[in-house]
Amino acid sequence: MSVPDYMQCAEDHQTVLVVVQPVGIVPEDQFFRIYKRIASVAQVSIRDSQRNLYIRYRHHYLPENNEWGDFQTHRKVVGLISVTTCGSAKEWPQTLDRFHSQKEVFGATLYDSRLLVFGLQGEIAEQQRTDVAFYSSYDDCPNVEKRVEDFVESIFIVLESKRLDRATDKSGDKIPLLCVPFEKKDFVGLDTDSRHYKKRCQGRMRKHVGDLCLQAGMLQDALVHYHMAVELLRSVNDFLWLGAALEGLCSASVIFHYPGGTAGKAVGRKPSLAQGQGQAADAGKRHRPGALTANGISADTSSEIGRAKNCLGPEDIIEKYKEAISYYGKYKNAGVIELEACVKAVRVLAIQKRAMEASEFLQNAVYINLGQLSEEEKIQRYSILSELYHLIGFHRKSAFFKRVAAMQCVAPTIPEPGWRACYKLLLETLPGYSLSLDPKDFSKGTHRGWAAVQMRLLHELVYASRRMGNPGLSVRHLSFLLQTMLDFLSDQEKKEVTQSLENYTSKCPGGMEVLTLPDGLKLPPVAFTKLPIIRSVKLLDLPVSLRPHKQKGLLENNMSTKSPFIYSPIIMHTRGEERNKKIEFQWVQGEVCEVQLMVYNPMPFELRVEHMGLLTSGVEFEALPAALSLPAESGLYPVTLVGVPRTAGNITVNGYHTSVFGVTSDCLLEGLPSVLTSGCMVEVIPSLPRLQLSTSLPRSAHPLQPSKEELSSSVSVQLFNGETQHLTITLENIGSEDLETLEVASKTCNTKEKLFGEFLSWDLDEAVSQLPLKPGQSVTLTVNIKVRLDFSGGENLLQDLNDDGISVTGLPISSPLRQVLKSRAESKPLGSESSKTDYNHVKTLEAVMTFKYSGGAGKVEGYYRDLSLGVHVDIEPSVFFTRVSTLPATRTRQCHLLLDVFNSTEHELTVSANNNQDLVLHASECQRMAIQVDKFDFDTLPQPDQEAVRYTNPKLLEEERLHAQASMINSTLGITWNIPSVRRQGEASVEGVLNQLVLEHLQLAPLQWDVVVNGKPCDCDIIADCRVGDAVPLEVKLTNRSKNAVGPFALTVVPFQDYQNGVQNYDLQDAVTFIGSNTFYIDTVKPTENSVCMGALLFLYTGDFYLNIKFQDDSAGQGKELPPSWFGLPSVHIKALEAPIEAGA
């Protein structure tokens, strides 16, 4: 006996062994179908006897093992069921012969046998035979179970008779000596009459009867017989049989204590319970007092002992097993028995949950040497050891032996290695090494389990799957190894693993699909989240020019405040929320969007990542994969992944896709807790048009000074002060949507400089009229850049003015304006330069033009885009006025404006003004220029409306007023300059240099005096003609335009003659007479009213006369002095002519 039955358990001792075998040619599947049906009859309760018979079926049994049948009767084949196919009557005799020859194999021990014939019909089938049953086909055999039951009953009858036979013949003459095969030769020539021998015979027989009783369902009898056998055999030192008797005792006790069985669910004993009678019997057994508690040890042993005092207690069972095994151990040939006993004991201990002791039994079993084992037997042995270790909860040991078994499958000595079996066994070891093939289990927290051992196992899995011819599997396992064990791999190993991975993937690329093994195990995909390692994910906003903006107004509807507080210092956020947080900016449909990842390569060599793209959900997204190559052990490395959203909606970036070493993986961010992200969801708004801007001026490289705003582009230009430059802006629609609206706005950046007039001006109407703009079309816009700055404010300039005797600028030293100018000069950044070259400081003006445009679906949603153009202008001073003063002109309504013009350029320059001749100025030359101007009536300027006046500060209002006046003066003067050498021209502004005094001079007085002589208005230059002897009516009209009532005044008209040599003759009493008074009185004149005084003169001689109207203020009582300029009365020049000689006189 060399092949142990590892599946044996203690309760097998009470079974009878029946072999079921095919005879002739029986299809395997059909045979096993019948076998299964036969095997379902595993327990038969015998009529009239309250006893159960248990049957163990085998379809394969070594006759060699049968020879041990006397030693332990459950090893004895007592029944034979043959299954055969018989097509015709002709074959029948032959089939029968075969059946008989098969019977002979087990002939010595068989109690009964049956032949099941399938397929035979006709005469032979009709005959009634007890040992043969005929069925027409494998599918039509309804009473197989019944036949088997009958068969079992017949076996029972034989068994029962044998038992009775053996049990009662103790008084018989001679008891035969039962012996095991290897003993036979030992007893040759032994004295059969000795007492010792007889006792041995008795003991062995007693043990044999015990076995039979146990099989026949008489547990109590069996126990008694076993006890007696133990006594007998102990006294004669028959160790082998003593062991057997002890084991029998244990088995009987185990059967008593654990009616549920010790084999676990593996052996299908339970199905028989469904077979009617069996169920009742079993139920009866269950109700036995103190049968089974949770730990398998009966709760109340004292009651137990009362009923079955011969039964061993749970502790004793193990003791006896130990003893039995130690006896078996004495015999080399009983190795199988010993091994099986160990296995049985372990099963009992497993039920008792005594793992430590069980492990000792198993440890012992490992060392039992069964001589030369075939490879298959070795595998079987290791597997069963593994299974038993598993049973007692030693998962690691179990895994260890399973792995040994797996290795045995592919041992080099085996000609055809069973890689498939090896792989299957290896898979089974995974839980023992706390490995699961799902990478998710490794993604969180620290690594679990024994890395060195796990790695080894994974390597073996890879190798086995490769040898199995399933490269897909090996790729999956290798990926798993790389992903989960990366921290434990040495640099050398990393290289090796990746190299072999690349080798495998060249044949079978790895993917993200779940691999399903034939036995149903699913291998989840492995995503290389560590190759490369991602540290952070950041969604990037679109470039400034492409960023969409929400129309104001509409935005507020979207505002939702969760908190009742406007501001709270406590930022409530959790990690998970952060990830789902919506990002504030928007992406635009059809526009390339970017996501920045910070990655690093943990490998000691260059890592090539291909097809790296984004995984998104929410909207249709076209990811544009990138390939990158990361240097060995790189630091953090920014990688930008791009894609184009094709529809509008909320897009969520779920992860990224990579292809490394030929393995594609989809890495989801939710599985990567270490990745920092500031939100992964962003709104994609419908598509908007896209404009490209080009200008006629060169682009400027240097950014605008206050670079808070990001500009899409900027231009720069150098201009002389007062010059105007045309800037042509071409806007091309390079998007795919129609441009529907366009708005332009500008903002001047540095407001420190005082700027006169509008810096940028344009006319949008023409451009707007071309809308909507189809894709590809373009529109142009002309912008006038006009620079008029005040360059006069230099400190040194004022110095100059003060040195000069004729200081007419009238700036008192301590005037506030002057102080302002001073401080400005100090704060000038170009201060050092200004000290170098007088008056030659370049000033800079910057402005941003913003083009708001919208169209398409995005416009419907209320979005627009901004395009901004920075305009940078360097302004060089051209001409400026160092001094301004006025001289009264001959007319009261006019005056002369004297301007000292300074040419600060390096070119020759001509200055011209309205109705004035050109003035040529050389570089850095200063000349005076006189312009005759009409006085200005500033009252005609539009008054700021009351509403605005009320809310703005008066200082500002004043400034505004001054500005308006100055620009009026400026436009009237129209001073322009021209540099012929460089063909530049521009305007010169006096705005900055005008001061209060000058302005007063230039202003029309609020009291307007009109002198009318002879019905003709008269001013300084006009000579009124009159005739001698005629009365000349003189009318003086006062119009009050001031805000207050004026007067009363007294006016005296004094005539005089100017001899043009400095002598003025006032003594004209006899040349001129007044008709009426020469003094006029003007009563109080209310605002906007006028008063007229009439008088008349009579010239007695011809000549040139002048009238000096002297003014005398009578309103002294009111205590206020009106400014003298208000009384600019013209002097009247009258030419008295000879009265024409009338023809008649």
Added chain:
Amino acid sequence: MAVCIAVIAKENYPLYIRSVPVQNELKFHYTVHTTLDVVEEKISAVGKAMADQRELYLGLLYPTEDYKVYPSHMIKNMAVTNSKVKFVIVVDSSNTSLRDNEIRSMFRKLHNSFTDVMCNPFYNPGDTIQSKAFDSMVSAMMVQAS
């Protein structure tokens, strides 16, 4: 005297393992790994009763073909944590002269040295032990034998 010394974390992964025949290290990995079954069984069998005792020595686990495996189980600072760090010493079974007492003293040394490692403020509990002092102590224990 010892052929392999291992320190195993509460979560049953090695904090430290060293063996004398370096060429067959994996074998010791397997040996020590499988002993954990027995250690766990012993701990669960002894249960709470052991917490009171200062005796942390579990005794001989079992002899394998070549080596005797002695484990020691340490319950450190029961009041605060249950950091169940385990020590395993594998001893050459041919060396029969070794007494239980000597093994005990080895564990004591090992334990003291481990405590020193834990006291290092730069050591993160759960990391593999890379202390030179610990290493040299282990080497000393191994050399002593051969």
